Amino acid sequence: MALLERKDMADVNNNNNNNSSTGTEVSSNMTIYINNLNENIKIDELKKALHAVFSQFGKILEILAFKTLKHKGQAWVVFEDVQSASNAMRQMQSFPFYDKPMRIQYAKTKSDIVAKADGTFVPREKRRRHEEKGKKKKDQHDTNQVGVGLTPAYGGAYGTTPPLSQIPYLGGVKSMVPEAPAPPNNILFIQNLPNETTTMMLQMLFQQYTGFKEVRMVETKPGIAFVEYGDEMQSTVAMHALQGFKLQQYSMLITYAKK
DNA sequence: AGCACA
Numbered sequence: 496m497a498l499l500e501r502k503d504m505a506d507v508n509n510n511n512n513n514n515s516s517t518g519t520e521v522s523s524n525m526t527i528y529i530n531n532l533n534e535n536i537k538i539d540e541l542k543k544a545l546h547a548v549f550s551q552f553g554k555i556l557e558i559l560a561f562k563t564l565k566h567k568g569q570a571w572v573v574f575e576d577v578q579s580a581s582n583a584m585r586q587m588q589s590f591p592f593y594d595k596p597m598r599i600q601y602a603k604t605k606s607d608i609v610a611k612a613d614g615t616f617v618p619r620e621k622r623r624r625h626e627e628k629g630k631k632k633k634d635q636h637d638t639n640q641v642g643v644g645l646t647p648a649y650g651g652a653y654g655t656t657p658p659l660s661q662i663p664y665l666g667g668v669k670s671m672v673p674e675a676p677a678p679p680n681n682i683l684f685i686q687n688l689p690n691e692t693t694t695m696m697l698q699m700l701f702q703q704y705t706g707f708k709e710v711r712m713v714e715t716k717p718g719i720a721f722v723e724y725g726d727e728m729q730s731t732v733a734m735h736a737l738q739g740f741k742l743q744q745y746s747m748l749i750t751y752a753k754k
Numbered sequence: 755a756g757c758a759c760a
Binding site: 567 | 757
């Protein structure tokens with residue numbers, strides 16, 4: 496899966512522009528800057544969902560997002576190393592997240608948490624404050640149903656995820672693959688989910704596919720869920736699209752539900 | 755659209 500290697504190790508610790516000709520390129524950075532995020536998602540939920548989806552690329556030191564006008568729809572995900580950030584950027588580029596494709600770039604500057612770690616941190620006022628000129632405000636409203644409360648499932652410890660991707664295959668599921676594949680069904684059976692998974696997170700992933708009806712989780716059985724579509728063709732498309740999708744270090748296993 | 759350090 497790590498089929499993308501880069502020259503990134505060279506400039507891990509500086510933010511020089513590599514490409515001064517275009518002015519559009521930003522040097523690699525341990526932090527990715529994401530925009531085009533759905534602005535209706537509450538910050539807390541947004542951060543959790545981002546963590547769920549990005550922790551597969553490496554240890555996340557911090558996720559920053561703000562709800563101010565100037566910073567809505569944007570987030571910074573700080574990884575432990577550039578390689579993780581690079582992989583995250585490439586692999587999740589344009590990923591549909593709450594109905595909108597993520598736009599991911601390297602952050603322009605080093606994150607404070609990183610600067611503090613390497614001793615180069617300088618307090619705020621020394622830095623270039625970004626001044627903003629008046630802008631016309633356009634409407635922004637997406638209407639999707641993601642406003643339901645989310646339990647504070649994370650231990651808050653972003654740093655507890657194992658190092659990089661090549662994590663064996665976390666078990667926890669009895670019969671990982673059924674002997675014979677179940678016959679097609681408009682209901683999908685999802686296994687091997689992390690315990691922290693919420694209905695909202697799954698909805699976010701599955702509702703992008705046509706025919707999505709609902710997600711059902713079974714409180715008494717963590718790690719599994721059912722996702723219903725209008726018909727078998729629709730559920731099949733979603734199954735193939737999301738098969739093996741990683742939430743934290745867990746790879747989703749999707750099969751048709753038994754009838 | 756919008757690159758911060760809640």
